[in-house]
């Protein structure tokens with residue numbers, strides 16, 4: 042499914058003349074824009090960062106740490122609003138800080154993503170702006186910074202701060218905005234952990250190593266602590282990596298956290314892989330991403346190991362997995378989620 046908002050921004054990225062910034066997240070991996078020397082890109086997705094660098098863009102990967110940019114120094118900031126409100130608020134605030142007076146912020150997004158509300162908040166902050174409605178659902182907004190100092194910051198809940206965000210009887214999880222389901226325990230992941238023993242008992246011997254594929258803040262990894270084995274956690278998102286590292290520091294887990302897209306660059310094989318794969322890639326439902334997760338599990342799974350996936354009932358994960366695995370079997374479901382066991386031929 043293609044995004045109707047991003048193409049509205051492309052001309053502003055192409056025509057940017059002085060020092061400008063393109064903030065990009067979600068999976069705009071199909072974008073093919075000629076690099077513009079006047080523009081730097083900042084993204085929180087490792088795969089997007091690699092893609093942009095390959096195309097010749099000056100791109101930075103971080104949890105939207107814009108401290109590398111001086112106050113009042115930019116001519117233009119271009120931003121396709123994010124799915125998560127607090128990320129969008131943080132980036133509009135930072136755009137305001139970085140723009141010079143007279144500089145412009147160009148944003149686009151859909152009505153159901155709150156673009157109209159973002160526009161009116163950004164207008165209070167920057168001082169001036171207008172919108173154009175491109176079609177029934179998609180809006181483009183051009184804002185100009187005329188306020189030199191404004192009190193109208195958007196509430197980003199202290200975006201950069203890692204904090205105790207949720208807990209259960211075993212752990213207090215540290216997380217932050219920008220991480221998948223940052224302030225709660227995901228119900229699917231909890232279901233996997235409740236039934237971990239049903240997976241483990243199908244292994245010929247206790248696992249010696251584990252991989253948490255798409256780790257988020259590290260919920261699944263922390264809940265493997267009792268197995269007393271080395272755990273590798275990996276994710277594509279810079280905020281997730283920060284949060285997971287923090288949780289690994291706080292508990293006695295023999296683990297490492299590796300930024301990677303679908304475990305690319307990790308060469309080790311594991312006896313146990315746990316995974317709650319992403320379903321949405323940005324604004325679209327991306328079947329291909331599920332496929333890439335299954336393939337990554339295949340490539341990283343030891344011959345006698347098992348991969349334990351939890352997904353929504355409607356994801357045809359067993360069918361997708363049959364392409365790579367000898368066995369792909371739903372071992373349990375609760376009406377909302379299913380637990381799927383994947384293994385090689387031994």
Ligand SMILES: C[S@@+](CC[C@H](N)C(=O)[O-])C[C@H]1O[C@@H](n2cnc3c(N)ncnc32)[C@H](O)[C@@H]1O
Nearest residue numbers: 221230255256257276277278302303317318319
């Ligand atoms: C459904 S969440 C599960 C998070 C965590 N395991 C949990 O149980 O709370 C899926 C995770 O996959 C990550 N992800 C998305 N695309 C990815 C990619 N290409 N490579 C690695 N991780 C990715 C997301 O950032 C997110 O943290």
